[in-house]
Amino acid sequence: MNDQPVNTKEVNDILNNLAGTLLDSIQKWEDVVFIGIRSGGVLVAKKVVDLLEEKTGKDIPLGALDIALYRDDLSKMRFYPEVRKTDIPFSVDDKTVILVDDVLHTGRSVRAAIDHIVDLGRPMRIYLMVLFDRGGREFPIQADFVGKQIDLSDEKIIKIEASEDTEATIDVIICEVNR
Amino acid sequence: MWIKGGLIVDPASNIQEKADLYIKDGIIAGIYPGGSQKSDEMVIDASGLWVLPGLIDMHVHLRDPGYEYKEDISSGSLAAAAGGVTTLACMANTDPVNDNPSVTNYILDKARQVSKVRILPVGAVTKGLKGKELAEMGLMKKAGIVAVSDDGNPIEDSSLLRMALEYASTFGLTVMSHCQDRNMCASGVMNEGALSSLLGLPGIPPISEDIMVARDVLVSQYTGIPIHITHISTQGSVRIIELAKHRGVKVTCDVTPHHLLLTEDRVRTYDTNAKMYPPLRNEADRLSLIAALKGSLIDCIATDHAPHARDEKDLDFDIAPFGMIGLQTLLPSIMKIHLDYGIDFIRLLACVTAHPARIFGIDGGEIKEGSRADITLFDPEAKWIFTEQDVKSKSKNSPFFGQEFTGRVVQTIVQGKTVYSGN
Amino acid sequence: MTWPYKDLIAIHDLKREEIATILDMASSFKEISKRDIKKVPTLRGKTVVLLFYEPSTRTRLSFELAAKRLSADTTALSASGSSFTKGETIMDAAYNVMAMAPDCIVVRYPYAGIPRKMAQLLPCSVINAGDGYHEHPTQALLDMFTMKERFGTLDGLRVAIVGDIMHSRVARSNVYGLRKMGARVVLVAPKTLLPPGVDTWGVDVSAELDPVIPDADVIMMLRVQKERLNRQFFSGDREYSFFYGLNRARVEKMKTDAVIMHPGPMNRGVEITCDAADSARSMILDQVENGVAIRMTLLYLSLGGSVNVD
Numbered sequence: 001m002n003d004q005p006v007n008t009k010e011v012n013d014i015l016n017n018l019a020g021t022l023l024d025s026i027q028k029w030e031d032v033v034f035i036g037i038r039s040g041g042v043l044v045a046k047k048v049v050d051l052l053e054e055k056t057g058k059d060i061p062l063g064a065l066d067i068a069l070y071r072d073d074l075s076k077m078r079f080y081p082e083v084r085k086t087d088i089p090f091s092v093d094d095k096t097v098i099l100v101d102d103v104l105h106t107g108r109s110v111r112a113a114i115d116h117i118v119d120l121g122r123p124m125r126i127y128l129m130v131l132f133d134r135g136g137r138e139f140p141i142q143a144d145f146v147g148k149q150i151d152l153s154d155e156k157i158i159k160i161e162a163s164e165d166t167e168a169t170i171d172v173i174i175c176e177v178n179r
Numbered sequence: 180m181w182i183k184g185g186l187i188v189d190p191a192s193n194i195q196e197k198a199d200l201y202i203k204d205g206i207i208a209g210i211y212p213g214g215s216q217k218s219d220e221m222v223i224d225a226s227g228l229w230v231l232p233g234l235i236d237m238h239v240h241l242r243d244p245g246y247e248y249k250e251d252i253s254s255g256s257l258a259a260a261a262g263g264v265t266t267l268a269c270m271a272n273t274d275p276v277n278d279n280p281s282v283t284n285y286i287l288d289k290a291r292q293v294s295k296v297r298i299l300p301v302g303a304v305t306k307g308l309k310g311k312e313l314a315e316m317g318l319m320k321k322a323g324i325v326a327v328s329d330d331g332n333p334i335e336d337s338s339l340l341r342m343a344l345e346y347a348s349t350f351g352l353t354v355m356s357h358c359q360d361r362n363m364c365a366s367g368v369m370n371e372g373a374l375s376s377l378l379g380l381p382g383i384p385p386i387s388e389d390i391m392v393a394r395d396v397l398v399s400q401y402t403g404i405p406i407h408i409t410h411i412s413t414q415g416s417v418r419i420i421e422l423a424k425h426r427g428v429k430v431t432c433d434v435t436p437h438h439l440l441l442t443e444d445r446v447r448t449y450d451t452n453a454k455m456y457p458p459l460r461n462e463a464d465r466l467s468l469i470a471a472l473k474g475s476l477i478d479c480i481a482t483d484h485a486p487h488a489r490d491e492k493d494l495d496f497d498i499a500p501f502g503m504i505g506l507q508t509l510l511p512s513i514m515k516i517h518l519d520y521g522i523d524f525i526r527l528l529a530c531v532t533a534h535p536a537r538i539f540g541i542d543g544g545e546i547k548e549g550s551r552a553d554i555t556l557f558d559p560e561a562k563w564i565f566t567e568q569d570v571k572s573k574s575k576n577s578p579f580f581g582q583e584f585t586g587r588v589v590q591t592i593v594q595g596k597t598v599y600s601g602n
Numbered sequence: 603m604t605w606p607y608k609d610l611i612a613i614h615d616l617k618r619e620e621i622a623t624i625l626d627m628a629s630s631f632k633e634i635s636k637r638d639i640k641k642v643p644t645l646r647g648k649t650v651v652l653l654f655y656e657p658s659t660r661t662r663l664s665f666e667l668a669a670k671r672l673s674a675d676t677t678a679l680s681a682s683g684s685s686f687t688k689g690e691t692i693m694d695a696a697y698n699v700m701a702m703a704p705d706c707i708v709v710r711y712p713y714a715g716i717p718r719k720m721a722q723l724l725p726c727s728v729i730n731a732g733d734g735y736h737e738h739p740t741q742a743l744l745d746m747f748t749m750k751e752r753f754g755t756l757d758g759l760r761v762a763i764v765g766d767i768m769h770s771r772v773a774r775s776n777v778y779g780l781r782k783m784g785a786r787v788v789l790v791a792p793k794t795l796l797p798p799g800v801d802t803w804g805v806d807v808s809a810e811l812d813p814v815i816p817d818a819d820v821i822m823m824l825r826v827q828k829e830r831l832n833r834q835f836f837s838g839d840r841e842y843s844f845f846y847g848l849n850r851a852r853v854e855k856m857k858t859d860a861v862i863m864h865p866g867p868m869n870r871g872v873e874i875t876c877d878a879a880d881s882a883r884s885m886i887l888d889q890v891e892n893g894v895a896i897r898m899t900l901l902y903l904s905l906g907g908s909v910n911v912d
Binding site (some may be wrong): 493 | 614641691692693711712713714715716718719733734737738771774798799800802866
């Protein structure tokens with residue numbers, strides 16, 4: 001195992017840039033809600049929402065989406081993944097949803113997340129925001145807001161974890177796994 | 180015919196020695212401990228084998244007439260022969276019930292035609308096994324029954340039991356009693372206890388047997404007439420019979436090989452082959468039966484061979500019929516008890532030869548000059564695993580499948596004729 | 603997370619951590635039933651056969667809803683157990699159903715042992731929906747889930763189970779589960795309705811209900827089966843409800859936050875009076891609601907792939 005932590009400053013810069021881009025792109029914040037895909041996407045969304053609330057002075061709703069029940073590979077798995085709670089304490093009807101994931105790769109998680117969201121209601125529109133886009137798409141899905149493009153071999157994965165360092169909020173580690 | 184070089188084991192004379200047997204006209208014509216002369220007649224080489232009196236199984240269900248799809252006289256006798264059993268007593272719970280001489284005659288006639296072994300019918304105590312009116316014991320005795328029993332059903336009415344003992348003794352018949360307080364058993368299907376609660380199966384409390392054993396013993400004591408308690412299974416029964424025998428009550432009893440070797444634990448998988456009456460009990464009960472056998476408190480070992488068809492046994496544990504086959508595992512089970520618990524083989528053998536012969540008042544069950552040439556040749560070393568393929572009965576319901584045994588019947592001879600040969 | 607079983611036959615088979623996993627996951631599944639669109643695509647294309655050989659409306663409905671909310675196809679087959687005495691055995695029926703390639707069979711049967719046997723012989727998942735006096739594992743899980751939701755933990759919880767313990771698969775499954783989860787269980791019944799070997803269960807036993815009430819966090823009332831009356835287990839409704847019935851006076855002696863549970867269907871006026879059944883302490887409808895979530899969890903876990911595949 002060869003773990004490479006991405007340094008905290010770089011991560012914070014990426015998050016700040018994302019928040020900045022969002023502020024530039026979206027004028028009306030009244031109907032904007034954030035929905036993070038568990039678990040990495042929720043961490044990223046939380047950080048970005050914190051930054052935006054600081055800058056706009058508004059409360060921005062944040063929900064967490066568990067996509068385990070919407071995966072398309074269940075029948076291929078030996079064991080089903082653990083199911084956690086979808087926790088969206090607001091209606092998505094007529095909202096502008098910023099769907100947040102940590103890493104965009106094949107596009108399958110995003111497909112599942114969109115299916116899940118439309119089961120919850122009918123948003124006005126859905127944007128996709130990701131911290132990293134590592135390519136390798138299997139579905140025709142692209143992000144609207146990308147923190148950083150990154151090239152990684154298939155043996156590597158990016159792990160996003162809650163940080164114990166209060167400065168950082170999230171830790172990003174790139175590590176090699178045996179597939 | 181000669182049987183040469185084997186070890187003769189005869190409980191009746193308490194003899195265990197190498198000898199040659201000479202059989203002529205269905206009778207043991209001579210025993211030659213020192214070896215014998217050369218002869219032109221057929222010789223069976225029994226070296227390395229044990230030469231035993233043919234076994235007497237006093238408790239068998241042949242299902243004929245009426246339930247021939249489970250077993251009939253022919254298939255049952257094949258199973259007996261393969262198990263080294265040369266005489267068996269068949270119970271009366273057929274359809275029609277053997278409660279009158281015409282059924283007795285039917286069984287004996289058919290046995291003469293098709294049976295490999297000697298078949299001795301047991302008549303019913305009461306008409307239709309209903310426990311109400313006495314059956315025609317005297318006429319059945321004339322026809323050929325050796326004992327009476329309502330086996331399968333208890334005689335619930337104590338007054339009737341008293342009458343039955345007195346009436347049966349008039350004709351020199353022994354009553355074999357199936358002890359079960361039906362009300363206490365209710366819908367029970369296995370031994371009552373923590374395990375029955377765990378499995379969710381209704382229990383049969385041991386006391387439902389004990390109560391009736393105690394009652395039977397008291398009636399026997401009161402009337403002074405012997406009684407035979409069949410298939411005892413509990414510590415309670417053992418204690419009651421022990422007490423009764425000490426006080427001189429003329430009570431005898433038998434136990435099955437499965438109650439000596441298996442416990443209720445066999446029911447854990449809901450295997451209906453482990454469902455029988457009395458039910459397999461717990462380890463303490465089993466060990467008390469072993470101890471009673473060791474202490475010669477138990478007179479006989481009998482199989483309660485009870486064939487049931489596969490479709491009947493494939494039902495739920497709650498509604499599948501009670502019973503298992505046992506003829507072919509009788510002698511191997513006895514060997515196992517001998518090996519596991521160090522009880523002399525010859526004493527155990529008496530429980531399936533001399534003792535049942537004495538209780539029924541019949542010849543056989545011994546090796547001596549002039550007696551019936553019913554002989555079982557037994558290989559005491561052979562190790563084998565009992566499987567469904569070995570079964571000669573029509574029904575294949577045994578919890579012993581997969582059990583490894585030491586000792587196997589090699590050849591069975593009835594009145595000088597070989598009726599089974601394992602080779 | 604790995605789930606090692608294709609079947610759920612008995613709480614007795616489960617470890618503490620496994621029960622904890624089920625109870626944790628169930629709240630995620632409960633949330634689905636609160637949505638407008640109460641359906642997720644998870645078990646799309648899977649077939650669940652409900653084989654019910656004993657009258658049941660609530661358990662069958664609950665399983666059916668659970669399967670449908672996970673997008674599985676369901677089909678129900680009801681018959682009386684006695685039809686098997688004429689020729690066709692329950693295993694024949696099971697093999698026949700199996701030939702139609704279901705992914706899961708949910709079975710309710712009047713006698714113990716059949717779900718276990720089916721699980722051993724059939725390649726599909728088998729979930730026991732109650733067999734004889736043996737077990738009713740999903741009922742116990744939904745009861746424990748309801749208690750856990752209410753009290754936060756089962757550890758140290760004092761649970762009184764009142765009534766016909768001997769003939770109750772619900773009581774057995776609950777006792778095994780609650781004991782594993784650290785709850786303290788007291789069984790309240792006349793001696794005629796206690797099962798043999800209850801002393802090995804690790805529970806307290808009381809012949810009287812009144813002294814148990816002030817300490818109990820949960821009072822679970824079992825249904826009185828009227829047919830038991832024929833077998834002389836107790837002398838009649840009137841005496842039973844006097845000594846073992848939950849009524850207003852007894853409810854008033856309960857701890858402030860203690861609750862009432864009942865696996866249903868109730869015999870109002872026998873083991874429970876209307877004012878007890880309908881009081882604010884009653885969790886009876888929560889139990890029903892939670893039943894769907896628990897059964898969704900178990901369908902999800904049981905159909906989650908084979909453990910035989912390497």
